[in-house]
Amino acid sequence: RKEVEQDPGPFNVPEGATVAFNCTYSNSASQSFFWYRQDCRKEPKLLMSVYSSGNEDGRFTAQLNRASQYISLLIRDSKLSDSATYLCVVDFNKFYFGSGTKLNVKP
């Protein structure tokens, strides 16, 4: 089993839609959790950290469920510029990256 698993997508949604991604992790002792965004043929960039209490940054909300070992990312009011691959990252001694979920926001 992979340390971090994500639905590869693609998720094709219209502008303005709300979309949610989940990511599961295998190691219950994992310490830190992140979502990174990667545009096509570009390097990954941090989108947001994920805290136990959940956190929100504008249209983006991240949540952590330790009992079920998953984290989620919710994007509200999708924009064309949100089109990218979203990488789930879990830290247990080192960073484990998921394969990413591809999002296509259509006009």
Place this chain on the structure above:
Amino acid sequence: GAGVSQSPSNKVTEKGKDVELRCDPISGHTALYWYRQSLGQGLEFLIYFQGNSAPDKSGLPSDRFSAERTGGSVSTLTIQRTQQEDSAVYLCASSLARSTDTQYFGPGTRLTVL
């Protein structure tokens, strides 16, 4: 300020040749990571340097791969006797320390082995 830089941006080599990829981390960052990303795939951890500690080499796929970090700053990833399956984008990242610190990625080196 300056971000993580990597060179070369693209490298085409013939099977069996050795290649060296360079990473300049953000000044003051003590942690440095190398990853590999094949087309359409996620990031594969290769090696991690933290300060003066022994590096975590657990992700290196074979003994053809090695890396060093001189003076706690610049790092070089060396691939000996390259194979076609080594073709990928090699990404370097640095962070202040580790764990909860954000990793900042360089633009990567696209390696093509013919």
